Amino acid sequence: MMMRLMPKDWGGWLTFSGFLILTWAGLAYLLQFYGLDWKFAIYDVLLHLALLAVSTIVLENIFRFYRPQQGNKWLVVVIPLVLGVVGLFFGTWVLKWVFQNEDARQFWEFILPVRGLVMLVVLIFVSRMLIMGGRIMEQQALQEHETWLEKTAKEAELYHLRQQLQPHFLFNSLNSINAMLKSQPEKARAMILQLSDFLRQTVKKDHKLWGTIEEEMAYLQQYLEIEKVRFGHRLSVQVKVDPAAKDTQLPQLLVQPLIENAVKHGLYGMVEEVAIEVTANREGHYLAISVSNPFDSSQKNGKGTGFGLEGLKRRMFLIFGRHDLLQTQIAGDNFIVTLKIPQP
CATH class of the missing domain: 3.30.565.10 (Histidine kinase-like ATPase, C-terminal domain)
Incomplete structure (x- = not known):
């Protein structure tokens, strides 16, 4: 059992979409503030947020079916690192290929290390949150199962007690009926x-x-x-x-x-x-x-x-x-x- 990060209902999707829009606007403003043109900044943030969302979905599906154990916890860092590197270079390559602007290309090369570090930290954080959330959900499921077992056992014992109590009265009544049949x-x-x-x-x-x-x-x-x-x-x-x-x-x-x-x-x-x-x-x-x-x-x-x-x-x-x-x-x-x- 693994924790899910993606929303499951319309209310969750609206909240998630609002958060993405605010993040998109804030990061685009930050890139523009440090010298990137507005047009390039908007497309830059949009592309990398999309790549980050895809990486998060991939992580969620990986850890949903497989949770690293004590001997291979290094996967918590290696998998986000691979996804971050792939997303980082793919995003930079797409931007350079679509926008043939020398200033923008130099800016993207300049912030590449910082962007890579940020993506790695975010993806590692997501991985840890998924694993910890999965453990919490497993514990909750185990507690719910134990509670159900206790409740079922109590109900079974209550029924058994009632079934034990009733025959005493029934047997006594039948004996009395037998004694009165002739007289x-x-x-x-x-x-x-x-x-x-x-x-x-x-x-x-x-x-x-x-x-x-x-x-x-x-x-x-x-x-x-x-x-x-x-x-x-x-x-x-x-x-x-x-x-x-x-x-x-x-x-x-x-x-x-x-x-x-x-x-x-x-x-x-x-x-x-x-x-x-x-x-x-x-x-x-x-x-x-x-x-x-x-x-x-x-x-x-x-x-x-x-x-x-x-x-x-x-x-x-x-x-x-x-x-x-x-x-x-x-x-x-x-x-x-x-x-x-x-x-x-």
């Missing part, structure tokens, strides 16, 4: 229909997109209806959304793993009614969602820090790049998980 066939049928609707909504959702808190809570209600069929009167869930938080947004399918974790560690091992509380509040630039469930501290998994929460914590890090957005605490006999979502 409670109507409940089993209702649960199958609700599970079908829930999974259909899950498939439609895009893990890259954000949704409103109202949409997330509506999706959560579908999940809770299935859980209530499984656990009946034992499960009580209170959802409280602060009116100030209704305009907030969050990544889709983010709250359901919290509720699943609360159900798992709140109801399993207990026979009495279990109340789970879900609250959503606006706290500055964050949406804070808290899920509280009772737990038995004597149980081995009482704190509920299994795959569900760890997977959710990893997902939050992949989305926001932070480890402090999911917090857990114990208040009496309640286990509380708080999720803070930065607002876009």
Whole structure:
């Protein structure tokens, strides 16, 4: 990959043309000031600027396909030197051949060394700029590729995490349906229909997109209806959304793993009614969602820090790049998980 000096659009060509015209006028005035006739000065500058432009295009095409390495950096000087010598003598020969003026011929011979030095310096500068620009563009392309790889890897891991989280709930629901088929066939049928609707909504959702808190809570209600069929009167869930938080947004399918974790560690091992509380509040630039469930501290998994929460914590890090957005605490006999979502 090589940097391009020639403009790519009309705006660039207009700017480039204006610069050439100003350079042409300035150099022609300078030659006239040092004794060359205006007519000869104009043609002199026009011809040599054209030769310099051609040499620049040749350099650009050479270094576009071949960039000198550590052992042959001398080409950065030799190639411009060859182009400069060819352009210099060709331009002088054309001027002498077209204009048979003795004074002009003597003037061109007199400034030949100075003109040659100027052309060499300009072409070497162009060569260095092309090579350095090419390296910068290669580095940028490499960084863009690495960024794309990181983004793709994050998206793949996010998808993998979601695919890991969903089967836990699905397997539990299918086991419950199997258990109710003989004793409670109507409940089993209702649960199958609700599970079908829930999974259909899950498939439609895009893990890259954000949704409103109202949409997330509506999706959560579908999940809770299935859980209530499984656990009946034992499960009580209170959802409280602060009116100030209704305009907030969050990544889709983010709250359901919290509720699943609360159900798992709140109801399993207990026979009495279990109340789970879900609250959503606006706290500055964050949406804070808290899920509280009772737990038995004597149980081995009482704190509920299994795959569900760890997977959710990893997902939050992949989305926001932070480890402090999911917090857990114990208040009496309640286990509380708080999720803070930065607002876009």
